Amino acid sequence: MKIMLPGGSGFIGRHLAAALRARGDEVTVISLRDPEAAASAGAEHDAIVNLAGEPLAQRWNAEVKRRIEASRVEAPRRFLDALAARPRRCTVYVSASAVGYYGTSETQTFDEESSSGGDFLARVCAGWEREARRAEQLDLRVAIVRTGIALGTDGGALSKLLPPFRAGMGGRVGSGRQWLSWVHVADLVRIYLTALDAASGALNACAPNPVTNETFTRELGAALHRPTRLTVPTFALKALLGEAAEMLLTGQRVVPRRTQQLGYEFLFPELRGALADLL
DSSP states (O other), X not given: OEEEEETTTSHHHHHHHHHHHHTTOEEEEEOSSSHHHHHHHHTTXXXXXXXXXXXXXXXXXXXXXXXXXXXXXXXXXHHHHHHHTOSSOOSEEEEEEEGGGGOOOSSOEEOTTSOOOSSHHHHHHHHHHHHHHGGGGGTOEEEEEEEOEEEOSSSHHHHHHHHHHHTTOOEEETTSOSEEOEEEHHHHHHHHHHHHHTOOEEEEESOSSOEEHHHHHHHHHHHHTOOOOEEEOHHHHHHHHBTTHHHHHHXXXXXXXXXXXXXXXXXXXXXXXXXXXXX
């Protein structure tokens, strides 16, 4: 297959591109900044996997939030409008999304049938997915991958945590009770392949056993043989990340019910095994 990867130069995109090429697919990494050029390229491919988006891991202010929304809602809209004008089109459109779709909660458990939340990221994810589903009007099969916290050593959240934890400066965030819905990057890539090859609709790309921040902290410290006695205060995190801190301070417990119903078997269903593999 010829597959186009908008946003494919990032952490997840690099792993996915390598997996696609390893199985014999032809991969083109492209930007959506020029929607006409991207649509022209997309028309010559069999499938599109859209991973493009402004990074979420930064301090949110009005301008950053504008870029986050524009990259996930407005850019795909312009791209699909341009693709609709092409006489030849691909047949599959896979869009990234995030478990932030569900909003945050310390008590609820969310699966693919749960409704969207009401905070900023949940609204962005809902708009992101709404634009992706417009591709169905072009007779494309559409799948949406709602990604949790992707764990890998060459990017993503874990790579940022490793230096302080290895230095013995790791610790829980806030109360530590907040849920963390994580996924090993190898499972994430395989879920994208599942979506690309056969699935439609939403799939949660997170391990079936989410953990609290306190448990994650303890397991990461144990894997690195380092103490984790410190606590990152709530006020410090809010000062560092602004509104984005709420994602880390409240979190969400998400399970991949539909993903598993489709037959996907996780390589790393438990955090301890995932960390052992990565570290």
